[in-house]
Structure formats: C-alpha cells, structure tokens
Amino acid sequence: MINQGIWSWFYLFLVIVLPNLGLMKILIAPDKFKGSLTAMEVCNALQAGIHDIDSNIEVIKLPLADGGEGTLDLLEQSFNLKRIEVQVNDPLMRPISTYYLSDRDTAYIEMAKASGLQLLNAEERNPLLTSTYGTGEMIANALDKGVKKIVLLIGGSATSEAGIGMAAALGYHFKTINDLPFTPNAAALASIEGMDFSRIHPRLNQVEFTVWSDVKNPLFGKNGAAFVYGPQKGASPDAVERIDHGLRHLAKTLNNGFEMKEGAGAAGGLGYGAMTFLNAKLMSGIEAILALRDLDTHLADVDLVITGEGKLDGQTLEGKVVSGVANGAKAKNIPLAICCGRKEEAELALNNFNAISVLDIRSRTQNNQEAMQNAAFYLRQMGQELARNIKPNY
Template sequence: MQVLVCPDKFKGSLSANEVCNAIEKGIKRYSKDIDVVKLPLADGGEGTLDLLEQHMSLERINLVVNDPLFRPISTYYLKDQTRAFIEMSKASGLQLLKDHERNPLNTSSFGTGELIAHALGQNVTEIYLLIGGSATNDGGAGMAEALGFQFITKDGMASKVAGGSLNRLTQVDPSKADQRIENVKFTVLSDVQNVLTGSNGASYVYGAQKGANEIAIEKLDAGLANLASILENGHELHPGAGAAGGLGYGAMSFLKAELVSGIEAIMDVVDFFEYAKDADLIITGEGKMDNQTSEGKVVSGVIQFGKNNNIPIGILCGVFESDNALGSSEMILQISDLAQNIDDAMTNASQYLETLAFQMISDFV
C-alpha cells in the first residue's frame, strides 16, 4: 500500500515538511510496511520559495531591500539562467512585522519592487511572483514606485506610497518606469480569487488580519478604487486582482503579468502527478480550512486531482470551519477535536497530527 502525503504548511505552527514528518510517524506507527511518499506542497504563498529550492536547481540571490515599513532587511530570491522566482512575503510579508506594527495604511510593497528591479538586471526573461502572506494593501503601487513609476497627488509627486496614500493620488506617470520590464514575461502565482475592491475585495476580506480596523478598511478599499479609476484598465475585476493586498492587480497593471493558479503551477513543478499516480490514498491538509480553501489552496488542488482520478483523499487540519470548503467525499480529521485550546493546538500540532494520521490510516485500512 502506498500513501502520498502532500500537505501545505500549518501557518504559524509547522512547515509543510514538518507536517509530512508528523503524518508519516502516525502512519508508520500503524504499520511499518506502508510505503509513505512525502511531497510537501505550497500554493504560491509564503513558503513556496523554500519548496522550489528543494525541487529545482536554483541560485539564491541575497540582497538588502526595504521591508513593509521602509526599513532595511536582508532577503533573497532564486534564479536559474533564464528565470527568477520572487516571493513577495520575503520583502513585504506580514511575518516581518511585530503585532503592534501591523497597519496596512502604512505598509508598502516597495521592497518587492526592489527584488524585481534587481532580477531585471540578471538577464532573466521570465519572473515568477509568489504573492501570498502580504502585510500590504497598496495595490502594488509601492512595488511600481520602486520600478520608477511616479505617483502624483494634487500637491505634487508622492513618495513612499502605502495603502493610506492611494486616496490622495490623482495621476500615475509611467514615463520613468524601468524599460527592462518590457523584455520580461511576468507570471503571478496566487492562491485566491478575490477581486480588487468591494465586499469580496482585498481590503474587506484580508484587511483585518493585517491590522486594519473598520475605518481603515473603508479607507483602504476607497484607495484601491481610486487607483483603479486612475489606471482605467479593468483589471480590478479580474479574479486574483485582490491577492496580496491588490498586488495581483498591480502586477497586471504595471508589469502586464499573467495570473495563474499557484497550486496548479506548483503541482507541475514538483511532478505531483507522477508521484500521485500509484497512490492508494492521498493525505493532504492545512492549518485552517474555511471558505478560502476551495479558491485555489493546496487542499482544493489535491481534492480535484483525487476526484478526477478516483483516488481517496484524506484531510488533516487544525480546524475545519466551513461546510462549503469541500465536497462530501473526503475523510476529514481536525486537531481542534483533540486539543484543549488554540494555544495547545498550535504548540503541540505535530503530536496531534501523528495521532490523527494513525486514526485516519486505521479507519482507511
């Protein structure tokens, strides 16, 4: 019997590799004869760059850029001879800020733009942007500013554009933008389908988790709408435009980027389909499963494969919050049924996953 273990990370608790190891322990506790194949996955969000580094022969490029609050930070991206892979969370991610610093009115994707600018000088012809886990809500304006786009207000040119700056903009001047952008194909790997503005947009869906209160969320949404009204390209309605605080929109608008499903692209990169074809059972999972799970997350991609190929799917998660997240044919077990509270679940996630994996394989066999 072969079991393919292919989870995402459990955010704030375990990496995807650590989740794989815990699940393997549980399966092997049931039977050492079961062939366990571990294939950690990601969907374009934070952690994707680490996954690519494991599976591909890539060079790490180290440099110093600005973090979301314009402080210097040492970070990196990956490249081969023709392609660069940039994870925006490495420069503009929420995990770079302390809790009291989180406020998307003040944060900028400028550092992500600096990573792109550096990659443009490496003679690459393709740049892949991995855009989950952002601390920002600036519609990619900060990124564009780092690439030479100028943002104008009624009082003159703006600098250090952030989420709270967008309401004041009256014009975007592309005349001094980095011309090397025209020679590179940009592809954005995204794990969400949100549009830019409104109740299903970047600000209202993700603003609170980045530190915005209700008043700030309204201001941020209005700012993104103002940016869209200035650029007038219609990209604000594209699924994924609201990803990473509107960086999906910014990438389409300033870089002519194509947005693709992160999990589908990653599955291709890591040869998922080759690994999965001989599996008798596939076990996947993530920390929190909710309505967003079905919109391009790792679990949704694995479930779709299982349905298409008639392979049973088991799901282990921290907490399962929505009946709409999945279909009805999957086996689902959650840590919250075992843990005393959220702190216990986060701290002891590995042990609980081992227990749940033992239970799942016992029930399956």
Template sequence: MKVLIAPDKFKGSLSANEVCEAIASGIKKFDSTIQCVMHPLADGGDGSLEVISEHLQLETITITTKDPLFRPIQASYKRSDHTAYIEMAASSGLALLKPEEQNCKHTTTYGTGQLINDAMQKGARTIYLFIGGSATCDAGIGMAASLGYKFLDKKNKPLLPTGDNLIHIQQILAPDHLEQIEDVTFVTLCDVDNPLFGKQGAAQVFAAQKGANSEDILTLDQGLFHFSSIVAQSFDKDVTNIPGAGAAGGLGAGSIIFLNATLQSGIDALFEITKFPEALANTDLIFTGEGKIDHQTLNGKVVYGVSKLAKAQKIPVYGISGVSELSASEIASLGISHLKTVLSEGITKEEAFTDTKRLVEKLAKDMIRYRMRE
C-alpha cells in the first residue's frame, strides 16, 4: 500500500515537513510495511521556500536588506542556475515586527525589491515571487522604489514608499535601466484573489491584521484607489479588477505594474515546481492537512488543491488539521472522506500548540487503522 503524505504547515506549530514526519510515524507505528511517500506542500505564502527546498537542490543567498520599517536586516532567497525564488516575508513580513510596531500604513516592501535586484544582478532570468505574510499595504511601491522607480507628490518631491503616501502620488518615473527588469520573467504566486481596493480589497480585508485602525484602513483604501488611477494614466494599465491584485497589501498589483509579472495560484505553482501530479502515480491513499481548515481553504489552499487532483484520479483523501470551521457537507464537497482535528481530542489550545507532533502522529495511526478495517 502506497500512502502519499502531502500537507501544508501547521502555522506556529509544525513545518510542512514536520507534519509529514508525524503522519508517517503514526502510519508506520500501525503497520511498518506501508510505503509512505512524504511530499510537503505550501500555497505560495510564507514557508513556500522551505517546502521547495525539500524537493529541489537550491543555493541560499543572504544579503542585507531593509525590513518593513527601513531598518537593516539579513534576508535570504533561493536560486538554481538562472531561476530565483523569493519570499517577500523574508524582508517585508509581518513576523519581522513586534506587535507594537505593526501598522501597514507606515511599512514598505523596499526590502523585497532589494532581494529582486540582487537576484537579477546575479543572473536570474526567471524569478518566482511568493507574496504571503506581508506587513505592508504599499501596493508594491517600496519594491519599485528599490528598483529605481520614483514617486513624486504635487510639488515634484520624492515620497517615502509607504502605504500612507499612496494617496499623495501625482507622478511615477520609471528607472533608466528598465530593460534589466524587462529581460526577466516574473511569476507572482499568491493564495488569495482579492482586488486592489474596495470592500474585498487589500486594505479593508487585511489591513486590520497588520495593525491598522479603522481610520488608517479608510486612508489606505483611498490611497490604493488613487494609486490605481495614477497607474492608469502613467502606464495605461488597469489593475482595478484583477483577482489577486490586492494580495500582500497590493503587491500583487505592484508586481504586474512594475515587473510585468504574471499572477499564478500559489498551490498550482507549487504543484508544478515540486512535480506533485507525478507523485500521485500508483497512490492508494493521500493524507493532507493544514493548521486551520476554513472557508479560505475552499479558495485554493493546499487541502483544496490536493483534494481536487485526488478526486480527478479517484484517490481517497484523509485530512488532519489543527481545527476545522467547515461543515460536514463542505468537507465532503472538498473530496475528503475522513477528517480529524487536533482540537477534537479534548485538549486545550495551548496543548494543541505545544504537543502537536505527538497528537498528529496519534491521529494518523488511528485513521490508518480505520482505513485498513473498512
């Protein structure tokens, strides 16, 4: 029997690879003869580079960049030959800031642009940009500024590339070396389909999670709307209705505008990069999971993507998660025939976070026993 183990991370508890190991250990404790193939996954957000590194031989490049508040920080990206893999969270992520420092009105993606520029200077001709976990809502103007773009106010004075200055932009000047950017193929990977502004936009949906208050959110949303109008005038590009433009505080839109990037579903890209479809061959059962299964799962997260491919090949899917907010019918519609959650074991939330590996192992053992008795 071949069991393919393909989960996302349990954020704050286990990496995707650690989840794989826990599930495999539980299965092996029930029956050591079962073949377990571990295939950790991610959805294009933070943690994606760690997953890709489990599948590919990559070189780590570390440089000094700016953090979301323009302070120097060491940040890394990965590369192989002429391809670079950059996670914006490495230099522009929310996790880099203390809770009292978080306010996406004042943060920037400048450091992400520095990583991009370094990769280009070192010969990258294809760059994958993973844009989850951001601390920002600057529509990518910080990234663009580090690549040579200039953003001027009504007095033709340069603006600091932060979210609160979007509303003051009156002119955008392209860099002299624009051909260096145009020679590179950019693929931006995101796990949401939010537009740039409006009720479902970058500010109104995500800014509160990044420290913005209600007044800040209104200012940011107005700034994103104003920015889109300036972009339309300057570059003849309309990013107002592009799904995913609002990802990472509008970096989805910024990557289209300033890098001519193609937006791609994060999970689809990870499937392609890690050759997940090929791993399905001769598989009898799939274990997948993520820390929290909720309605966002239905919009292209790992569990959704794995279940969709498995359903097409009629491979049964078992799921393990920290917690689930979906109904039994929604779980069934995903194609998951059996789901267990860590919190359903009658333990506290604190225990769930501190003893996750043992609990996942136990669930996997119980579930494979159930499977073999069906």
C-alpha cells in the first residue's frame, strides 16, 4: 500500500535532487520474522534485492530486536560478550542445556532460553503447569560468578506464574494454605498465603537488575497476562480464568502495589515477579536496543529507512521495532518503507508512521507455509521494487 502524496514528493526528491548530491544511502533496520528469518537475514534479503537493481546504492544493515525473544542472539552477534553454558530446568522441570551472555560485570539472560514456549511441543503447552524455575537457575549461576548487573530479557514465555518459579530457584520459600504441597507454577498461585525470604541467594540484593520488555500489560484483568497471552500458551478458557484468579490472589497476598504497573503482565507476569523478587527496574526493550545499537547515529545522512517485522498489527505501536525505528525516522523527516510478512494495519502504519510504502509477503502468496519458507525470496522482491521506485529507468 502506497501513500501517493508522500511518495510523489519523495519520487521528485530522489529523481531530481538526489542525483546532484551524490549516491543514495539506505538504512535497513528490521526485527526478525519470527519462525522464518533472523533480523540479519531480513537485512541480507532486502539488500540483495536493492543491489539487483543498483549496486551503487549504499546499504547500511542494522538488525534489531525488541528486548524479548531473539534479543540475546542479536547481542551475541553485535557485541563482544562471552557465552556462558549452563544446565537448568525447562518449563516442565526437565534438564536442558542453555546459555546466557556476559562480560566482566553484566550478565544478559533471556528467559525464553530456559522458560520459553519454543521449548515445548504443542501438546505440552499448558501455562497452569509450566514454571520459570530454569530462569531463576540461570540468574543464580550469574550471581555465583560475581556479576554486578543482570539484564533480564523477557518475552516468548511458556509460563503464567508471575515468576514464582524463578523466585523458588533463588531461595524464596512460599507458605501455602493448610501447608499444601507447593510446586512453583500457576496452579499453585491461589494457595500461597505468605513468603519467606530468609534463605534467598546471598548476592541477590547486591546486584542491579534491569528488565527489558516490549509488553505494557498489567498483571491481571482483561488486559492482563492470562487473558491476553494465556491462550497462545495453550490455556483453555477455564485455565485462563483460573490463572487470572491466581494472579489476583498473589498480588493481594504480597500487597506491594506492583500489579498494575506498566509491564507487570509481561512474560506471564514475570514483569511483576522481577519487580517483586529482584527489585528490578522495568524498561522498554526497544528503547534499550535502539540506544545500544545507536540508531540516531545510523540515521544521519540516510535517504531512506526500511524496517519490518513478521506481522504488522495493532501491537506494532506498542514498543515494537517498527514503531521505534519509524519514530526515529519521522523525527528526522526521513522517508520510511515497511516490509512485513503479513499486514493487518497498513493504514495505521501509513498514518502513524508517515510511511511511504507498506509491502507484505502474504499479498504475494496465500500459502502461509510457503510464505514462511520462502520469506527471503519475497523480501528480495520487495528490495527490488523499492529500488525500482528510486530508479524508475530500470
């Protein structure tokens, strides 16, 4: 979908003005296409298409993430961080090998590496029974190694238990009604009547915790962790109600006021758990990544910005890569094109982000599996189309 007025202005600028100023420079700054391509693979496909048409166009590739699932891979590719291999428990308390990243002072831990939905088969997904215990084990390992700061990347979780599994792995003990047996999952939330933190990890209060998240939902309610994200984790309607009740009960029992804070409902309530059990500060994942990747500097002297993600929808406005890049481009009056796998809110993108073009894969093929498998091919086509609009004589 093309915004004709903006595109006409941009076309005149590109064809008449720019050739007299020097070579064109394009910044490609996308998120991953989940289940299909990494952010760098998206960059490479678009660059290939652009250079099919004009190899003289300068392309700057800046793969991004939003602070959730996939962010650790981006950090590993972009910075000099050491991979720390660990043995922990998966969401169903089965032993797995995973890792986090660290430099001398700071550990970067992605909870999805231990407690993520992708670790479970479809038939295993039930957020009443899954736990963040493995995430807590990764944190404990980093504490044992003496780090001073821990950045927790939350998103893509299989869990909805507000981080009580993480807390249990760090030494918190939960008192239950009538001393019922306790397993740290969402099914146990409604049985909690108190908490004992006398045996927590000795370094827990000596470390600065920051949480990166792309979610702003509260802990419970119709916009909370259970109702919004429970079904995609395998929760039935009855399970959603039960989890939401348990989250309400936990918040009432602990009575710290964190439940309605922005981001408390992230990763099945792990945002709330991080504030409660780690004294963590929550911040926008995309803002943190854009600062680390120095988007503002990359926007200097750029003539066009291309961004994208797997699915362009209403959530795109809520702390996603596309919104972060689009806002940066808009602030500097740089034309923006958006490439995505599927678009549900093209008008929203055109109007809110001042985009000149929104291109999607699903308009090119109606077969979802084919779209996923051949996303690079279609993105290369999009790169060619954008380059042809820039160089209409081709």
